[in-house]
Amino acid sequence: MTLAVISSRALDGVQAPPVQVEVHLANGLPSFTLVGLADTEVKEARERVRAALMESGFQFPHNKRITVSLAPADLPKESGRFDLPIALGILAAQGVVDPARLARFEFAGELSLAGGLRPVRGAIALALAVRQASPGCCLVLPTESARQAARVPGLDIREAATLAEVVESLLPDGQALPRALGELDPPSRPGPDLAEVRGQSAARRALEVAAAGGHSLLLIGPPGSGKSMLAQRLPGLLPPLDDEEALESAALCGLGSHGLEAGWRTRPVRAPHHSASAVALVGGGSPPRPGEISLAHGGVLFLDELPEFARTALEALREPLETGHITISRAARQARFPARFQLVAAMNPCPCGWQGAFAATGRACRCSPEAILRYQARLSGPLLDRIDMQVEVPAVRPAELLDGAMGESSALVAERVLQARQRQHSRQAGLNAALDAGALDRLIDLEPAAAAFVRAAAERLGWSGRGLHRVLKLARTIADLAGSPTVSVAQVAEAVQYRRALPGA
Template structure:
């Protein structure tokens, strides 16, 4: 037998299309040819596979012409996950392994020169791709990757630490590889408590509304007023992730530069990129395309501190994902689509020096000219502000209130009010109020006549766009949910309108 086929999978964005690794041995000048649109990492597999087979005690066919084809040929292949399938294909083509025993499995793994198996990128994405394809095949992965892939239900995942173990399991009398077991669930991490935030009653109220309805939030105030403290406590108010949400988030995290930490399972991601981040770092890009911060924050929180200091191009790139919940990265040769349904929390100073309006509490006066303040705030474009549900002023706190004031309400107390509202929205419309649109918004955000007239008059006077009106309706629906009302009253609309007037022109 001089021909063998081994099943594997590539990564195309967050998708994992199947790849068949075909190996053919022929007489002729000795060579090792790799075809099938493979990048540099894949081509380097020739040397890794050669050394790994020799160090594992298997004969490498030095005197044969070896051709490895990664099909389909028009799908780009990257990373070292094809090392293991190539090595097994060479052994099967020599007759050391029965090719029929390979048909029930898909393989992925990087080989060290000594034959040890190293983790692969996107293990959860590979497992999800195998499950969604509905093929009747199990998955064999390196041990560290198999622990993550085993989280995907309905799929048989086997783990191995060395090439020799995999080969031994494929022999007629060999023992099966052990089933991969997901790591035991860890206790949820306890985040910072809202009780540590003194004062700021209005900002705390806005944070509660944002958590209850999944709304985006912009905090505006002088340095040290507590903007970052409030933002860091939002994740503690969010509901736990469902299994499907956790799998989708884990698949994206596994594609990031740092990979997925198994202890972060079912923990909502919190991403806080520095303001020097480029638009590619935020929305994703590269070749092959990789997810950016907004996709790594999918299902969690994206915190952008010092919002006006971000590059204008980076901020404008957020506009479409905030509206659609996904981002499409197009390149000349390929296109990748990543989910990006995140909750945006941003913070900024009111002016370049930061002390606008803080003199009464801190004694420090703002030295910025009015046109300087206007130019600074104009770094956040109107279309982007239009897509942020709530703008909240976080004033400076007086020293006596900070040092002697009572502790604020705890996170647990706020969660007790927010969690029933989150469950209500999931039952009523299948998601948070922030995602209501079209007929669903008309159906669930029912205004009493006085509230409808009030909103209509205010929107006409303020020149609001249709998007602004809809966002006020969503926030008002959340305020009514917190109050236990089935309808939206005029007080709900009035409070929601307050959260869109901090920056002029919003």
């Protein structure tokens, strides 16, 4: 047998299309050729595979012309995930391994020069693709990757630490590789408690509304008023991810690294520095990789000092905020990543930060009206229109910080948030923030007085159609928190307060 075919998978965005690794041995001038749109990392597999086979005690065919084809040829291949299938293909072509025993397996793994298996990116994405396309197939991965992928139910996943272990399991009298066991959940660590935030009752209420409906939130206030404290406590108000959401989030996280950055079913929280570029936020590169908005899918994206971000980076958020996904287009390919994140942003009201804080801090703003307008104009109207809630966080007097009573804990607020979310899921199978215009018209259920009130407010304040819909979504969430089937005037009035313009604008 001089030809062997091994099944593996590539990564194309969040998808994992199948790849057939064809290995052919022929007489002729000794060579080792890789074809099939392989990038530099894949071509370097020649040296890794040669050394790994020899160090593992197998014979490398130095006197043969070796041709490795990665099919389909028009699909780009990257990383060292094809090392293991290439090595097995060479052994099968030599007759060391029976090719018939390889038919029910798919392999992925990078080889060290000593024959060890190193983890690969996108292990959970690989497992999800195999479960969907080949549910009866057995997936063989390096130990660390296999234990991540084992979280995908209904799939036979085997783990191996070395090339020799894999080859031994494929021999007629070999022992099967052990099944991979899902990694144990790390012990839960309580996050920052909302009770630690003194004062700021209005901002605390806004945070609860944002958590209940999945609404985006912009906190505006002077330095030290508690904006970052409030934002850091939002994840503690959100319920954990369910199993399917956790798999989707973990698959995205695995595309950027070999491991999971947070505990299982823990909502991801991303907080990039304001120097982040547009590509870092929305994704890109070659091959395309997910950005911060996709890594925050199902969780929270916190942007502190919002006006300090590059204008191009902020404008790139407009479409994902609306659609919940991002499509990265390049000349030769496209990649689509989910990006249903909850945006929480914070900013100062002016360049010096002290506008409106004199009564509480004794510090006066020295910025001119023109400077304030230029600073606030760094956030475009279309971007602000897509942020559901714009809440002022005033400075707190020292006496209130020292003597003020502690508010409700995160656990109490999270219970109300969970109940409100359950009402939304039972009514529309989703959160209010994701309602489109047609669904909103069917589900808002405004009382007649509330409808007249919101109509008058929209005309007086000059809202866009998008701004009006966002107020109605907020009002629906406030009603859900109150357990009310209809939306009253008081609930609409509270929602209107969350769409106030920037101070000084």
